[in-house]
Amino acid sequence: MNLPLFIGLRYTKAKRKNHFISFISLISMAGIALGVMTVIVVISVMNGFNKEFQQRMLSTVSHATISAFSGDHLTDWQQAIEKVTKKPEVLGAAPFIRTEGMLQGYKTEGAMIQGVMPELETEVTEFQNAMRYGALDDLQAGEFNMILGVDLAAHLGVGPGDTVTLYVPEFRTTAVGVTPRLKRFTVTGIFEVGMYEYDYKLALIHLEDARRLLRIPKGSAEGVRIKVNDLMQAPKIARDLAPELDGFYRIRDWTQEHVNFFKATRTERMVMFIILSMIVAVAAFNILSTLVMLVTEKQSDVAILRTLGMSSSQIMGVFMVSGTLIGLIGTAIGTGLGIITAININSIMQTLEGWFNTEFLSKDVYYITEITADLRSADVMMIVSIAFGLSILATLYPAWRASKVEPAEALRYE
Known part of the structure; x- marks a missing residue:
């Protein structure tokens, strides 16, 4: 030794x-x-x-988002979806409209209101798998139905079949003065994604109902959300998609949206x-x-x-x-x-x-x-x-x- x-x-x-x-x-x-x-x-x-x-978080938010450079609404979002879905890395794309509002049931609470198209939303998020009651397909255009997060519904004191009143920060002038825009919705579903921020602050409505409520031009959307096959490669995929969009759109990935x-x-x-x-x-x-x-x-x-x-x-x-x-x-x-x-x-x-x-x-x-x-x-x-x-x-x-x-x-x- x-x-x-x-x-x-x-x-x-x-x-x-x-x-x-x-x-x-x-x-x-x-x-x-x-x-x-x-x-x-x-x-x-x-x-x-x-x-x-x-x-x-990324089961409920987009891996990447397409929006207009000018900050206006997308009037040709169908064309943007058609272009990006040609790429094999893109699993799905769906339009959305997002706004803040006040929901009133037995109690009142502020919430993020998100307008979606149910038939396309299942391709970009996991809301369908997170439903505790109802389904995304219950959101039908013109029926003004709403799906709430489980904690938000509990706080408002409402459940399936109940109605809630949505106030949005869009004001109109009437004979009695300036009043906020409001609409009554019927609760048709409850979801639980396991994150308090979304279960307590998010409500889903149909894209057309959101458009009519906010008086957005027909056929328009705020942007398009994209889901890719590799979450960690989303920044690179977003950069590769930018040339395909002819410079008329702005594309941001999830690392930029939640960079802080x-x-x-x-x-x-x-x-x-x-x-x-x-x-x-x-x-x-x-x-x-x-x-x-x-x-x-x-x-x-x-x-x-x-x-x-x-x-x-x-x-x-x-x-x-x-x-x-x-x-x-x-x-x-x-x-x-x-x-x-x-x-x-x-x-x-x-x-x-x-x-x-x-x-x-x-x-x-x-x-x-x-x-x-x-x-x-x-x-x-x-x-x-x-x-x-x-x-x-x-x-x-x-x-x-x-x-x-x-x-x-x-x-x-x-």
């Missing part, structure tokens, strides 16, 4: 006269394990949150990773303290080894082996615990909620009410590499100090 490796392992396993050094070694090992586990779990949960949010949110989550993930890595760094540099004390305790041993012919580099190797082993064991334990915790995080959270009789993620506060972890091997490898690298780095100074021990000075009083 390599001599520095052999002696380094013996120093690590041997019972020491100074039990405080052994205690500090265990603390260092436990600190690295806890730090690695924490980083793996937190990063995995943040990955899971982002993934779940994207899936839920996704920039914020990426920044938050990076900052959180750096902050949590400090836990690992503090624990790793505890190894430095342990080895400094070990070098002090073993000065006479080092001196004897030097007189027997061991070189300075071999002495360095002895203490680097000892410190690296502490970091390796701590990293391995932390990685195992982190992976197990990340995989079972949802069950753990449910158990804790049961014990404390509370709800950690209230749906009226958070977008996602269930914790899911997206464990990625690349993240685990990076965390392990950083933890192990810091452990090795922490051994350099004590090992160098040991290599500079002078045998005559160390053995003077022996």
Whole structure:
């Protein structure tokens, strides 16, 4: 066996006269394990949150949107749909009209009103699969039917068959003065997509009903929503579609529509990773303290080894082996615990909620009410590499100090 490796392992396993050094070694090992586990779990949960949010949000919003450059309504949206659907990457396209309004049932609440064509809407969103009652086909032109999010319906105190009054920010002049435009709708469906923002703030009506209510020219729409076959390739596909639209339309992908949110989550993930890595760094540099004390305790041993012919580099190797082993064991334990915790995080959270009789993620506060972890091997490898690298780095100074021990000075009083 390599001599520095052999002696380094013996120093690590041997019972020491100074039990405080052994205690500090265990603390260092436990600190690295806890730090690695924490980083793996937190990063995995943040990955899971982002993934779940994207899936839920993009099941109800468009992957890309076509609108007029002038900001006016599209009068030839059928032509735009015909052009983009020729591309194999485009799975579907549908027109829409969007406005804000006030809904009045037993209570009153502001909402986003979205006019859709049911026969085309199923090609670009998952509303049909999210219906708890009714179907998108219940929206018929001229019948002024409405489909509400489940939380919005609950707040208004209405259900299928009830009527709600919609007030839109379009004013008209009458004999009694200026009044807002309003229309009574019949609730024919309830949907639940699992995101409070949409379940509480979104209402669907037929495109023609929205056009008539807002007095938009016949055959016009606010824009066209597109669904593509690869969500993450939507920006590239949108850029490729732009030349096909002859420059008369503006096309934006989902990353542009929600750019602030996704920039914020990426920044938050990076900052959180750096902050949590400090836990690992503090624990790793505890190894430095342990080895400094070990070098002090073993000065006479080092001196004897030097007189027997061991070189300075071999002495360095002895203490680097000892410190690296502490970091390796701590990293391995932390990685195992982190992976197990990340995989079972949802069950753990449910158990804790049961014990404390509370709800950690209230749906009226958070977008996602269930914790899911997206464990990625690349993240685990990076965390392990950083933890192990810091452990090795922490051994350099004590090992160098040991290599500079002078045998005559160390053995003077022996």
